[in-house]
Amino acid sequence: MEDGRSEILKADGLYHVYESKAEDGNVVALRGLHVTVFEGEAVAVIGPSGSGKSTLLKCLGGLMKPSAGGVELAGSRMTRLTGTQLVELRQRTVSFIFQDSNLLPHLNALDNVAQPLRHQGIAPGPARRKAQGLLDRLGMGERSRGMPEELSGGEQQTVAIARALITEPKLILADEPTGALDPITSREVLELFEKLHKEEDVAFFLVTHNREVAAFCERSLELRDGRFVAQHGAELDIADLSGSRELIIDDTGTVTLPPDVLTKIGGPGRFELPEIERDSLNLERVDVERLQVEGKANLTLAQTCPACFHIYGDSEEQRCPECGSSRPMVQA
Numbered sequence: 001m002e003d004g005r006s007e008i009l010k011a012d013g014l015y016h017v018y019e020s021k022a023e024d025g026n027v028v029a030l031r032g033l034h035v036t037v038f039e040g041e042a043v044a045v046i047g048p049s050g051s052g053k054s055t056l057l058k059c060l061g062g063l064m065k066p067s068a069g070g071v072e073l074a075g076s077r078m079t080r081l082t083g084t085q086l087v088e089l090r091q092r093t094v095s096f097i098f099q100d101s102n103l104l105p106h107l108n109a110l111d112n113v114a115q116p117l118r119h120q121g122i123a124p125g126p127a128r129r130k131a132q133g134l135l136d137r138l139g140m141g142e143r144s145r146g147m148p149e150e151l152s153g154g155e156q157q158t159v160a161i162a163r164a165l166i167t168e169p170k171l172i173l174a175d176e177p178t179g180a181l182d183p184i185t186s187r188e189v190l191e192l193f194e195k196l197h198k199e200e201d202v203a204f205f206l207v208t209h210n211r212e213v214a215a216f217c218e219r220s221l222e223l224r225d226g227r228f229v230a231q232h233g234a235e236l237d238i239a240d241l242s243g244s245r246e247l248i249i250d251d252t253g254t255v256t257l258p259p260d261v262l263t264k265i266g267g268p269g270r271f272e273l274p275e276i277e278r279d280s281l282n283l284e285r286v287d288v289e290r291l292q293v294e295g296k297a298n299l300t301l302a303q304t305c306p307a308c309f310h311i312y313g314d315s316e317e318q319r320c321p322e323c324g325s326s327r328p329m330v331q332a
Protein backbone atom coordinates (compact mmCIF):
# COMPACT_ATOMS: atom_id res chain seq x y z
CA MET A 1 0.00 0.00 0.00
CA GLU A 2 1.11 3.54 -0.72
CA ASP A 3 -1.05 6.58 -0.02
CA GLY A 4 -3.82 4.17 0.84
CA ARG A 5 -3.81 2.69 -2.67
CA SER A 6 -3.45 -1.01 -3.07
CA GLU A 7 -1.29 -2.77 -5.57
CA ILE A 8 -3.03 -4.13 -8.62
CA LEU A 9 0.15 -5.79 -9.83
CA LYS A 10 3.30 -6.75 -8.01
CA ALA A 11 6.21 -8.87 -9.17
CA ASP A 12 9.25 -9.88 -7.18
CA GLY A 13 12.56 -11.22 -8.41
CA LEU A 14 11.33 -12.11 -11.88
CA TYR A 15 13.78 -14.12 -13.93
CA HIS A 16 13.10 -15.68 -17.26
CA VAL A 17 15.33 -17.94 -19.26
CA TYR A 18 14.38 -19.17 -22.73
CA GLU A 19 16.01 -22.54 -22.99
CA SER A 20 17.52 -23.43 -26.28
CA LYS A 21 19.40 -26.43 -27.61
CA ALA A 22 20.99 -24.30 -30.31
CA GLU A 23 24.67 -23.40 -30.18
CA ASP A 24 24.08 -19.91 -28.87
CA GLY A 25 22.49 -21.50 -25.78
CA ASN A 26 19.92 -20.16 -23.35
CA VAL A 27 18.71 -16.58 -23.42
CA VAL A 28 18.28 -14.85 -20.07
CA ALA A 29 15.50 -12.42 -20.93
CA LEU A 30 14.63 -11.10 -17.44
CA ARG A 31 17.20 -10.68 -14.68
CA GLY A 32 15.51 -10.23 -11.33
CA LEU A 33 12.87 -7.56 -11.91
CA HIS A 34 10.65 -6.00 -9.28
CA VAL A 35 7.53 -4.27 -10.49
CA THR A 36 4.73 -2.60 -8.59
CA VAL A 37 1.72 -0.98 -10.21
CA PHE A 38 -0.83 0.67 -7.95
CA GLU A 39 -4.54 0.73 -8.69
CA GLY A 40 -5.27 3.40 -11.25
CA GLU A 41 -1.62 4.06 -12.06
CA ALA A 42 -0.21 4.21 -15.60
CA VAL A 43 3.32 2.90 -16.10
CA ALA A 44 5.26 2.69 -19.35
CA VAL A 45 8.13 0.36 -20.15
CA ILE A 46 10.58 1.56 -22.73
CA GLY A 47 13.70 -0.14 -24.00
CA PRO A 48 15.45 -1.37 -27.12
CA SER A 49 14.41 -4.37 -29.15
CA GLY A 50 15.24 -7.61 -27.37
CA SER A 51 15.47 -6.01 -23.91
CA GLY A 52 12.72 -8.28 -22.56
CA LYS A 53 9.63 -6.05 -22.73
CA SER A 54 7.24 -8.59 -24.26
CA THR A 55 8.61 -11.35 -22.04
CA LEU A 56 7.95 -9.17 -18.99
CA LEU A 57 4.42 -8.38 -20.10
CA LYS A 58 3.60 -12.05 -20.69
CA CYS A 59 4.97 -13.03 -17.26
CA LEU A 60 3.04 -10.23 -15.56
CA GLY A 61 -0.20 -11.21 -17.24
CA GLY A 62 0.11 -14.88 -16.39
CA LEU A 63 0.43 -15.88 -20.06
CA MET A 64 3.87 -17.31 -19.37
CA LYS A 65 5.35 -18.72 -16.21
CA PRO A 66 8.59 -16.96 -15.25
CA SER A 67 11.59 -19.21 -14.53
CA ALA A 68 11.75 -17.69 -11.04
CA GLY A 69 9.93 -15.07 -9.03
CA GLY A 70 6.32 -14.43 -8.23
CA VAL A 71 3.57 -12.26 -9.61
CA GLU A 72 0.58 -11.02 -7.64
CA LEU A 73 -2.44 -9.81 -9.54
CA ALA A 74 -5.05 -7.97 -7.45
CA GLY A 75 -3.61 -9.57 -4.31
CA SER A 76 -3.54 -13.17 -5.58
CA ARG A 77 -0.27 -14.91 -6.20
CA MET A 78 -0.68 -16.32 -9.70
CA THR A 79 1.70 -19.25 -9.34
CA ARG A 80 -0.44 -20.61 -6.48
CA LEU A 81 -3.67 -20.67 -8.50
CA THR A 82 -5.14 -23.58 -10.41
CA GLY A 83 -5.66 -23.14 -14.16
CA THR A 84 -9.36 -22.32 -13.73
CA GLN A 85 -8.73 -19.86 -10.90
CA LEU A 86 -6.09 -18.11 -12.99
CA VAL A 87 -8.43 -17.75 -15.98
CA GLU A 88 -11.14 -16.44 -13.69
CA LEU A 89 -8.83 -13.92 -12.03
CA ARG A 90 -7.55 -12.71 -15.39
CA GLN A 91 -11.07 -12.33 -16.78
CA ARG A 92 -12.08 -10.21 -13.80
CA THR A 93 -9.00 -8.05 -13.60
CA VAL A 94 -6.83 -7.68 -16.64
CA SER A 95 -7.01 -7.28 -20.42
CA PHE A 96 -4.24 -7.57 -22.97
CA ILE A 97 -3.58 -5.57 -26.10
CA PHE A 98 -0.86 -6.90 -28.36
CA GLN A 99 0.77 -5.29 -31.32
CA ASP A 100 -0.84 -7.81 -33.67
CA SER A 101 -4.52 -7.67 -33.02
CA ASN A 102 -5.03 -11.46 -32.56
CA LEU A 103 -8.67 -11.29 -33.68
CA LEU A 104 -10.64 -14.48 -34.23
CA PRO A 105 -10.76 -14.71 -38.05
CA HIS A 106 -14.20 -16.36 -38.27
CA LEU A 107 -16.00 -13.69 -36.19
CA ASN A 108 -16.91 -10.22 -37.39
CA ALA A 109 -15.65 -7.11 -35.56
CA LEU A 110 -18.74 -6.87 -33.36
CA ASP A 111 -18.58 -10.50 -32.24
CA ASN A 112 -14.84 -10.27 -31.64
CA VAL A 113 -15.48 -7.37 -29.27
CA ALA A 114 -18.45 -9.11 -27.61
CA GLN A 115 -16.59 -12.40 -27.16
CA PRO A 116 -15.05 -11.77 -23.70
CA LEU A 117 -18.53 -10.96 -22.36
CA ARG A 118 -19.92 -14.15 -23.90
CA HIS A 119 -17.14 -16.01 -22.02
CA GLN A 120 -18.45 -14.43 -18.84
CA GLY A 121 -21.88 -15.88 -19.57
CA ILE A 122 -23.56 -12.67 -20.73
CA ALA A 123 -26.35 -13.17 -23.32
CA PRO A 124 -25.62 -12.32 -26.98
CA GLY A 125 -28.04 -9.35 -27.14
CA PRO A 126 -26.62 -7.24 -24.29
CA ALA A 127 -23.05 -8.30 -25.15
CA ARG A 128 -23.47 -7.10 -28.76
CA ARG A 129 -25.12 -3.85 -27.67
CA LYS A 130 -22.22 -3.00 -25.40
CA ALA A 131 -19.74 -3.99 -28.12
CA GLN A 132 -21.48 -1.75 -30.65
CA GLY A 133 -21.38 1.17 -28.19
CA LEU A 134 -17.65 0.75 -27.71
CA LEU A 135 -16.97 0.46 -31.45
CA ASP A 136 -19.05 3.63 -31.97
CA ARG A 137 -16.91 5.43 -29.42
CA LEU A 138 -13.76 4.37 -31.26
CA GLY A 139 -15.12 5.54 -34.62
CA MET A 140 -15.59 2.00 -35.91
CA GLY A 141 -19.37 1.80 -35.53
CA GLU A 142 -20.05 1.44 -39.24
CA ARG A 143 -17.47 -1.28 -39.75
CA SER A 144 -18.78 -3.52 -36.99
CA ARG A 145 -20.01 -6.24 -39.39
CA GLY A 146 -16.69 -6.43 -41.20
CA MET A 147 -14.65 -9.62 -40.94
CA PRO A 148 -11.05 -9.19 -39.68
CA GLU A 149 -9.57 -9.91 -43.13
CA GLU A 150 -11.66 -7.08 -44.59
CA LEU A 151 -10.33 -4.54 -42.08
CA SER A 152 -7.10 -2.53 -42.31
CA GLY A 153 -4.34 -3.14 -39.78
CA GLY A 154 -5.35 -0.04 -37.84
CA GLU A 155 -9.02 -1.04 -37.83
CA GLN A 156 -8.14 -4.52 -36.61
CA GLN A 157 -6.13 -3.02 -33.78
CA THR A 158 -8.98 -0.72 -32.85
CA VAL A 159 -11.26 -3.75 -32.66
CA ALA A 160 -8.70 -5.52 -30.45
CA ILE A 161 -8.60 -2.50 -28.17
CA ALA A 162 -12.40 -2.43 -27.94
CA ARG A 163 -12.29 -6.14 -27.08
CA ALA A 164 -9.79 -5.43 -24.30
CA LEU A 165 -11.92 -2.64 -22.85
CA ILE A 166 -15.31 -4.33 -22.91
CA THR A 167 -14.86 -6.26 -19.67
CA GLU A 168 -14.00 -3.01 -17.83
CA PRO A 169 -10.69 -4.36 -16.57
CA LYS A 170 -8.84 -2.80 -13.63
CA LEU A 171 -5.55 -3.22 -15.44
CA ILE A 172 -4.61 -3.12 -19.10
CA LEU A 173 -1.36 -4.73 -20.19
CA ALA A 174 -0.41 -3.57 -23.64
CA ASP A 175 2.50 -4.28 -25.95
CA GLU A 176 2.92 -1.34 -28.38
CA PRO A 177 -0.85 -0.77 -28.42
CA THR A 178 -0.72 1.98 -31.02
CA GLY A 179 2.17 0.54 -33.02
CA ALA A 180 -0.03 -0.40 -35.98
CA LEU A 181 -2.29 2.64 -35.88
CA ASP A 182 -2.18 5.81 -37.95
CA PRO A 183 -1.45 8.96 -35.90
CA ILE A 184 -5.08 10.09 -35.73
CA THR A 185 -6.52 6.76 -34.60
CA SER A 186 -3.60 6.44 -32.26
CA ARG A 187 -4.47 9.74 -30.63
CA GLU A 188 -8.14 8.73 -30.32
CA VAL A 189 -7.09 5.53 -28.60
CA LEU A 190 -4.88 7.52 -26.24
CA GLU A 191 -7.75 9.86 -25.44
CA LEU A 192 -9.87 6.86 -24.56
CA PHE A 193 -7.06 5.44 -22.39
CA GLU A 194 -6.75 8.81 -20.70
CA LYS A 195 -10.47 8.92 -20.00
CA LEU A 196 -10.47 5.38 -18.59
CA HIS A 197 -7.44 6.26 -16.53
CA LYS A 198 -8.78 9.51 -15.11
CA GLU A 199 -12.50 8.78 -14.81
CA GLU A 200 -12.58 5.06 -14.15
CA ASP A 201 -9.22 4.60 -12.43
CA VAL A 202 -8.02 1.92 -14.83
CA ALA A 203 -4.34 1.04 -14.38
CA PHE A 204 -2.07 0.67 -17.40
CA PHE A 205 1.21 -1.12 -17.92
CA LEU A 206 2.32 -0.31 -21.44
CA VAL A 207 5.29 -1.22 -23.57
CA THR A 208 5.91 1.56 -26.03
CA HIS A 209 8.30 3.39 -28.31
CA ASN A 210 5.78 6.14 -28.79
CA ARG A 211 6.49 9.37 -26.98
CA GLU A 212 2.84 10.36 -26.63
CA VAL A 213 1.97 6.99 -25.15
CA ALA A 214 4.82 7.23 -22.64
CA ALA A 215 3.88 10.81 -21.79
CA PHE A 216 0.41 9.67 -20.82
CA CYS A 217 1.94 7.50 -18.09
CA GLU A 218 2.97 8.78 -14.66
CA ARG A 219 6.14 6.73 -14.65
CA SER A 220 8.36 5.11 -17.22
CA LEU A 221 10.72 2.25 -16.52
CA GLU A 222 13.64 1.76 -18.84
CA LEU A 223 14.49 -1.86 -19.52
CA ARG A 224 17.80 -2.90 -20.94
CA ASP A 225 19.05 -6.44 -21.28
CA GLY A 226 16.47 -7.79 -18.83
CA ARG A 227 17.12 -5.17 -16.11
CA PHE A 228 15.54 -1.89 -15.26
CA VAL A 229 18.24 0.73 -15.69
CA ALA A 230 16.29 3.87 -14.97
CA GLN A 231 12.98 5.27 -13.93
CA HIS A 232 11.67 8.53 -15.24
CA GLY A 233 9.05 10.77 -13.73
CA ALA A 234 5.90 12.36 -15.06
CA GLU A 235 5.77 14.48 -18.23
CA LEU A 236 8.44 12.31 -19.73
CA ASP A 237 10.11 13.34 -22.93
CA ILE A 238 11.78 10.25 -24.30
CA ALA A 239 14.21 12.41 -26.26
CA ASP A 240 15.42 14.04 -23.07
CA LEU A 241 15.82 11.34 -20.50
CA SER A 242 18.77 12.73 -18.61
CA GLY A 243 16.85 15.17 -16.37
CA SER A 244 15.03 12.90 -13.98
CA ARG A 245 17.31 9.89 -13.96
CA GLU A 246 17.06 7.24 -11.32
CA LEU A 247 19.12 4.10 -11.03
CA ILE A 248 17.80 0.81 -9.86
CA ILE A 249 20.09 -1.54 -7.98
CA ASP A 250 18.84 -5.09 -8.03
CA ASP A 251 19.08 -7.86 -5.41
CA THR A 252 22.45 -8.99 -6.67
CA GLY A 253 23.79 -5.44 -6.21
CA THR A 254 24.13 -4.90 -9.93
CA VAL A 255 23.77 -1.37 -11.31
CA THR A 256 23.69 -0.69 -15.03
CA LEU A 257 24.47 2.87 -16.03
CA PRO A 258 22.61 4.34 -19.00
CA PRO A 259 25.08 5.34 -21.74
CA ASP A 260 24.71 9.09 -21.30
CA VAL A 261 25.39 8.82 -17.55
CA LEU A 262 28.43 6.72 -18.35
CA THR A 263 29.68 9.46 -20.72
CA LYS A 264 29.06 12.14 -18.10
CA ILE A 265 31.13 10.37 -15.45
CA GLY A 266 33.94 9.97 -17.96
CA GLY A 267 33.49 6.40 -19.17
CA PRO A 268 34.16 3.04 -17.54
CA GLY A 269 36.87 2.57 -14.95
CA ARG A 270 37.60 1.77 -11.32
CA PHE A 271 35.94 3.72 -8.56
CA GLU A 272 36.47 4.06 -4.84
CA LEU A 273 33.68 4.42 -2.35
CA PRO A 274 35.13 6.92 0.15
CA GLU A 275 31.97 6.99 2.22
CA ILE A 276 29.28 4.39 2.37
CA GLU A 277 26.11 5.46 4.05
CA ARG A 278 22.60 4.18 4.09
CA ASP A 279 20.67 5.38 1.00
CA SER A 280 23.65 7.14 -0.50
CA LEU A 281 26.62 6.12 -2.59
CA ASN A 282 29.53 8.33 -3.57
CA LEU A 283 31.87 7.24 -6.36
CA GLU A 284 35.37 8.58 -6.97
CA ARG A 285 37.43 7.53 -9.92
CA VAL A 286 40.79 6.11 -8.89
CA ASP A 287 42.54 5.18 -12.08
CA VAL A 288 41.94 7.98 -14.55
CA GLU A 289 45.60 8.19 -15.53
CA ARG A 290 46.05 4.53 -16.18
CA LEU A 291 42.83 4.46 -18.15
CA GLN A 292 43.99 7.32 -20.30
CA VAL A 293 47.25 5.57 -20.99
CA GLU A 294 45.39 2.50 -22.05
CA GLY A 295 42.95 4.59 -24.00
CA LYS A 296 40.02 2.82 -22.41
CA ALA A 297 38.20 5.98 -21.43
CA ASN A 298 38.16 7.09 -25.01
CA LEU A 299 34.56 6.21 -25.66
CA THR A 300 32.27 7.95 -28.04
CA LEU A 301 28.63 7.67 -29.01
CA ALA A 302 28.00 5.02 -31.67
CA GLN A 303 27.49 6.29 -35.21
CA THR A 304 24.78 3.81 -36.10
CA CYS A 305 21.96 2.26 -34.10
CA PRO A 306 22.77 -1.42 -33.41
CA ALA A 307 19.07 -2.30 -33.52
CA CYS A 308 17.82 -0.67 -36.72
CA PHE A 309 21.03 0.72 -38.28
CA HIS A 310 19.77 4.29 -38.22
CA ILE A 311 22.71 6.63 -38.91
CA TYR A 312 23.12 9.26 -36.18
CA GLY A 313 25.69 11.34 -38.07
CA ASP A 314 26.73 14.43 -36.09
CA SER A 315 23.71 14.37 -33.80
CA GLU A 316 24.15 13.96 -30.04
CA GLU A 317 20.87 12.10 -29.61
CA GLN A 318 20.93 9.48 -26.87
CA ARG A 319 18.09 7.50 -28.28
CA CYS A 320 17.39 6.27 -31.77
CA PRO A 321 14.65 8.37 -33.39
CA GLU A 322 13.69 5.37 -35.56
CA CYS A 323 13.34 2.54 -33.06
CA GLY A 324 13.81 4.08 -29.61
CA SER A 325 16.88 2.05 -28.68
CA SER A 326 19.40 3.65 -26.34
CA ARG A 327 22.50 4.84 -28.17
CA PRO A 328 25.49 2.78 -27.03
CA MET A 329 29.05 3.98 -26.43
CA VAL A 330 31.83 2.52 -28.54
CA GLN A 331 35.61 2.80 -28.57
CA ALA A 332 36.65 5.93 -30.45
Ligand SMILES: Nc1ncnc2c1ncn2[C@@H]1O[C@H](COP(=O)(O)OP(=O)(O)OP(=O)(O)O)[C@@H](O)[C@H]1O
Pocket: 018, 019, 020, 027, 028, 029, 047, 048, 049, 050, 051, 052, 053, 054, 055, 056
Ligand atom coordinates in the same frame (compact mmCIF):
# COMPACT_ATOMS: atom_id res chain seq x y z
N1 LIG B 1 10.36 -17.87 -27.60
C1 LIG B 1 11.62 -17.48 -27.44
N2 LIG B 1 12.65 -18.37 -27.46
C2 LIG B 1 13.93 -17.99 -27.27
N3 LIG B 1 14.31 -16.72 -27.05
C3 LIG B 1 13.34 -15.78 -27.03
C4 LIG B 1 11.95 -16.10 -27.23
N4 LIG B 1 11.22 -14.96 -27.15
C5 LIG B 1 12.12 -13.98 -26.93
N5 LIG B 1 13.38 -14.45 -26.84
C6 LIG B 1 14.61 -13.68 -26.56
O1 LIG B 1 14.46 -13.05 -25.30
C7 LIG B 1 14.96 -11.72 -25.33
C8 LIG B 1 13.85 -10.75 -24.97
O2 LIG B 1 12.84 -10.82 -25.96
P1 LIG B 1 11.51 -9.94 -25.93
O3 LIG B 1 10.64 -10.41 -27.04
O4 LIG B 1 10.94 -9.96 -24.57
O5 LIG B 1 12.11 -8.49 -26.25
P2 LIG B 1 11.34 -7.11 -26.54
O6 LIG B 1 11.95 -6.11 -25.62
O7 LIG B 1 9.88 -7.32 -26.47
O8 LIG B 1 11.78 -6.76 -28.03
P3 LIG B 1 10.94 -5.97 -29.19
O9 LIG B 1 11.04 -4.50 -28.88
O10 LIG B 1 11.71 -6.32 -30.43
O11 LIG B 1 9.54 -6.50 -29.20
C9 LIG B 1 15.53 -11.53 -26.73
O12 LIG B 1 16.90 -11.77 -26.66
C10 LIG B 1 14.82 -12.57 -27.55
O13 LIG B 1 15.62 -12.98 -28.63
Ligand SMILES: [Mg+2]
Pocket: 053, 054, 055, 175
Ligand atom coordinates in the same frame (compact mmCIF):
# COMPACT_ATOMS: atom_id res chain seq x y z
MG1 LIG C 1 8.34 -7.21 -27.90
